[in-house]
Amino acid sequence: MTHLIWLQRDLRLADHAPLFKALQRQHKVVIAYIHDPKLTIGDANTAWLAHSLSQLQQSIAAKGGDLLMLEGDFEACFEQIIQKYTIEQVSYHYEVGQPFKQQQDLALQLCKKHKVGLQPFDQAWLPADQVLSQKGGTYSVFTPFYKKLLTLLNQVALPLNAPQDLSACKLEQPSALPADLIKVSQQPWAIKMLAHWSTAEDTLAVGEKAAWLRFESFLHHDCNDYPDNRDFPSQSATSQLSTHLQFGEISMRQMLYALQAAKSNPDYKIHALDIFIRQLAWREFGRYLLHFHPQLETEPFQAKFAHFPWDDRPDLLVSWQMGKTGFPIIDAGMRELWHTGWMHNRVRMLVASWLTKNANHSWRDGQAWFAHTLIDADPANNAMGWQWVAGCGVDAAPYYRLFNPVVQSEKFDIHAEYIKRWVPELKNLPARYCHAPWLHQASLEQYGFKLGKHYPKPQLDLQQSRAEHLQRVEANKNYT
Ligand SMILES: Cc1cc2nc3c(=O)[nH]c(=O)nc-3n(C[C@H](O)[C@H](O)[C@H](O)COP(=O)(O)OP(=O)(O)OC[C@H]3O[C@@H](n4cnc5c(N)ncnc54)[C@H](O)[C@@H]3O)c2cc1C
Structure with missing residues (x-):
């Protein structure tokens, strides 16, 4: 019997239940990753994937096995593996969100078609349907979910050791990276x-x-x-x-x-x-x-937001993406993202609030940019984070909570170190002027600094945009 271990976001050897169990059964095992360029999350994430697969390939080879890597249409590649290796059983770690859901649906269809067994494993602490309220309902607010989770942590399965010998996973030929x-x-x-x-x-x-x-x-x-x-x-x-x-x-x-x-x-x-x-x-x-x-990836959890009057201001979206909004803490965050593929959590909240609540742009545009540029881009965390900030998700930030980027900057980047690291135009200015340079234009002249020339003027008025957003939320309140 040949057993396929189909990898998605489980690029490790330790605590890998599908692999561990297949090897225990002393089957011939094929460990495979399918890369379909149409089914990726975003470029930054894909760039990391290349190196992560390469590392895993080396770790598998060091234990006597091979990693099969295929590239192309997912359905065709999956079917090809089933047929070429006469697979009788497939095991994999279940994932939420796209592109994983689409792949998993296709894998299910193909396994049915070829009469191949398919077993999903969970890599969360606990399977979702084990974390239910007393009445058997699901949680949509974090704190009660977390309290329940804490009572169940003793049921989390012990992590498994990495297999020592992967000779059962040896292929005729090693694969090249797609x-x-x-x-x-x-x-x-x-x-x-x-x-x-x-x-x-x-x-x-x-x-x-x-x-x-x-x-x-x-x-x-x-x-x-x-x-x-x-x-x-x-x-x-x-x-x-x-x-x-x-x-x-x-x-x-x-x-x-x-x-x-x-x-x-x-x-x-x-x-x-x-x-x-x-x-x-x-x-x-x-x-x-x-x-x-699953609709949370594309639809607001609160139905009334389906009709929310977001603006379409490509100019603001582009200055946000490029880190040229004129709000230093926002620009620092967006440039950190662009240069490193990562952004600090507090700054993710600030830039998301600026885009959705000041620029009044749909959270979907921000979510899409994050998906493209974050190396940690994750369908679940990204959708949850954006909907939380935009105020349309489960357990959302209250509608009146608009992060004020200036106040937040003064509180969490007191000495403007973060700002100066990512917005070098401001590096010679005293920190006190870096949070809202437009308020200190006369003082900045002594440093040879001119707003609009050396650094953009603010692209919007904070107070006015805040008031406008709140008005729209108020008008949308009774929409069902
Ligand atoms: C608008 C927005 C979009 C986001 N998009 C993503 C995303 O695509 N991928 C992603 O992994 N995280 C996302 N987050 C959550 C969070 O910002 C990151 O997980 C965190 O900044 C990662 O840094 P860290 O590993 O140093 O976190 P740490 O503070 O060290 O936390 C440890 C781990 O806990 C988890 N975690 C921490 N905070 C959160 C959170 N608020 N929500 C969910 N998980 C959390 C992460 O897995 C993180 O690696 C987003 C947050 C916001 C506000």
């Missing part, structure tokens, strides 16, 4: 972006080993201060594990068990570990929501 992946990852912008994720030895910190190193480094150096520092974008105080998690280079279960174990080590503050676990639970919540409400 040409489209090479093309995307070799573009000059991608090379520059990925350079931000290199180690001191100049190698890209991608893959399972790099994910563990980053996790351990976070635990040792940053975790205790995480609750105090995580909101300050100039500090590297968060784990930056989101990309590793998105590609499944480390599993949520592995992290949970390591964090729980750390609680009995006096070097770690239990409160800090709990705050970090709570943040990971947001990720679980995003997947949970998309599992029960």
Whole structure:
């Protein structure tokens, strides 16, 4: 019997239940990844994928096996594998959101057609339908979901060890990395972006080993201060594990068990570990929501927002994308995203609020840009994050909460370090002028700085745009 382990976002060998179980059954095993250039999330994510697959291929080869990589139309490639290797059983890790849902639906059809067994495995802490309210309902607000989850954490399966021997996965010929992946990852912008994720030895910190190193480094150096520092974008105080998690280079279960174990080590503050676990639970919540409400990726959760009068201002959208809005904290965030493929969580909230609530642009435009440019672009977290900020999602930010980028900048980037790092036009100005340079034009002249020449004037009026947005929300209130 030949068993296909079909990979999606589970590019690791440890805690890989489908692989572990197939090897236990002593089957001949084919480990495969199918890259369909039509079914990708976005270019930044795809650039990372190329390197992650390459790392995994090396890890599999080191244990005597091979990774089969196919490129082309998903349906055709999947069918080709089933037929060529006379596959009788397929196992995979279930994923939410697109393009995974489409692939999984196609895999199901093909397995039915060829009478092949298909078994999905869950890589969340718990399968979504195990986290239900007392009445058996699903949660749509984070806090009650989280409280329930905490009562169930003792049921999370123990992470599995990595297999030692993968000779059962040996192929006649090793595969080459798909040409489209090479093309995307070799573009000059991608090379520059990925350079931000290199180690001191100049190698890209991608893959399972790099994910563990980053996790351990976070635990040792940053975790205790995480609750105090995580909101300050100039500090590297968060784990930056989101990309590793998105590609499944480390599993949520592995992290949970390591964090729980750390609680009995006096070097770690239990409160800090709990705050970090709570943040990971947001990720679980995003997947949970998309599992029960797959339309959340494209439709507002609150039906009344289906008719919300968003504006179509391509000029504002482009200045936002390019980091030229004239609001330094917004521009710093958008440029960090463009250069590194990542952005700090607080700044993600600020730039999303500016686009949806000040520029009054649909959250879908922002979500699409993030999907294209984030290396950690994740269908569930991205949709949840945008709908939360735009006020149209489950558990959304209250409609009257518009982040004021100036107030937020003064509070979370007091010395303008983050701003100056990404908006070098402002680097010679005192920090106090960097949060809202348009309010200090006369003082800026002594630094040879002219607004509109050295840095854009603000592209909109904060107070007026806020008032207009609130009026629209008010008018939309009773829409059903
Ligand atoms: C508009 C918007 C869009 C977003 N899009 C994405 C996305 O496409 N992909 C993505 O992974 N995250 C997204 N997030 C969530 C969050 O910003 C990132 O997960 C976080 O910044 C990643 O950095 P980190 O790994 O250092 O986080 P840490 O603070 O170290 O947190 C550890 C992990 O917990 C999870 N996590 C933390 N905060 C959140 C959150 N608010 N929601 C969901 N999970 C969270 C992530 O997996 C993260 O890696 C978005 C947030 C917003 C407001």
